[in-house]
Amino acid sequence: MARNRAGRSGGRDDLPDDPDSGAAPAGFAEAEPHFLGHRERLRERFRKAGGEALPDYELLELVLFRAVVRADVKPLAKALIDRFGSFAEVVGAPPGRLREVKGVGEAIVTELKLIGAAVERVTRGQVRARPVLSSWSAVIAHCRASMAFVEQEQFRILFLDKRNQLILDEVQQRGTVDHTPVYPREVVKRALEVAASAIILVHNHPTVAL
Numbered sequence: 669m670a671r672n673r674a675g676r677s678g679g680r681d682d683l684p685d686d687p688d689s690g691a692a693p694a695g696f697a698e699a700e701p702h703f704l705g706h707r708e709r710l711r712e713r714f715r716k717a718g719g720e721a722l723p724d725y726e727l728l729e730l731v732l733f734r735a736v737v738r739a740d741v742k743p744l745a746k747a748l749i750d751r752f753g754s755f756a757e758v759v760g761a762p763p764g765r766l767r768e769v770k771g772v773g774e775a776i777v778t779e780l781k782l783i784g785a786a787v788e789r790v791t792r793g794q795v796r797a798r799p800v801l802s803s804w805s806a807v808i809a810h811c812r813a814s815m816a817f818v819e820q821e822q823f824r825i826l827f828l829d830k831r832n833q834l835i836l837d838e839v840q841q842r843g844t845v846d847h848t849p850v851y852p853r854e855v856v857k858r859a860l861e862v863a864a865s866a867i868i869l870v871h872n873h874p875t876v877a878l
Contacts (some may be wrong), residue, residue, distance in 0.1 A: 706740070707733055724755035731783055735775040744771045759784045798833040801826065807868060810837070815872050823850050823871050827864035836862050 710726060719727055725745040732741040751769055752758045758766075763777045801807050807826070814837060815822055821843040827835040840858065841849055859867050 706742075724758075725749045727755050728758060731779055732776060735779045744769075744776075747771070759787070798835070800831065800833050801828060801868070802832040807870075810834070811870050811872075815870075818872065821872060823869070825855060825858065826868040826870060827859060827862050828866040828868065829863075830865040832866070835864055 710722075710729060714722060714727075714730060722730075725742070725748075728745040728748060729741050732745055736744075747769055748758045748766075749755070752761050752765075759780050761780075763781065766772050766777050766780065799806070799810060801810060810826070811824070815824065822839050823841040823843070824837065824839050826837050829835055838858070840854065841851075843849065855867070855869070
């Protein structure tokens with residue numbers, strides 16, 4: 669009986685592409701040692717440069733990694749792009765047509781449809797309106813709603829963008845009934861992390877109504 673490069677008898681057409689099995693998709697040989705570092709290199713490029721720096725087939729490879737644990741999926745990614753035209757068209761293709769591509773099984777279809785559903789959800793969703801704190805009365809009203817009835821002292825930071833829209837309202841420290849610590853270095857560090865153009869520091873006294 670003939671043996672393939674992976675050392676298994678027979679062909680690969682009947683192997684599943686379930687991510688738990690670790691099998692290569694039907695019709696695609698398992699990765700040789702020189703492919704072992706490819707996945708991490710591609711992930712590192714994505715982490716450093718983002719998706720815009722990757723061609724469609726490499727972005728598709730990153731998706732296929734989740735469905736095919738141990739195999740070179742580059743040929744399959746290129747085959748899908750050749751068949752449907754682009755990453756977006758692969759993700760949007762009907763499951764039946766995806767299964768027509770040799771090597772595509774249920775695990776791969778599920779991953780692609782999950783990406784499609786996520787894109788649709790993000791596109792359909794609405795960004796939460798951010799209040800504008802451009803006056804002292806607006807700041808007081810916001811703080812009253814956030815902390816008027818808390819029983820411990822809090823040190824809050826309101827991070828604003830250049831239009832005085834609230835980026836983040838964060839409790840940085842909690843204290844006792846009459847004390848809470850403040851660390852200027854942490855305040856500045858957090859402001860840089862969220863790219864705030866301005867900050868408002870808020871401190872309450874539980875025995876004094878806002």
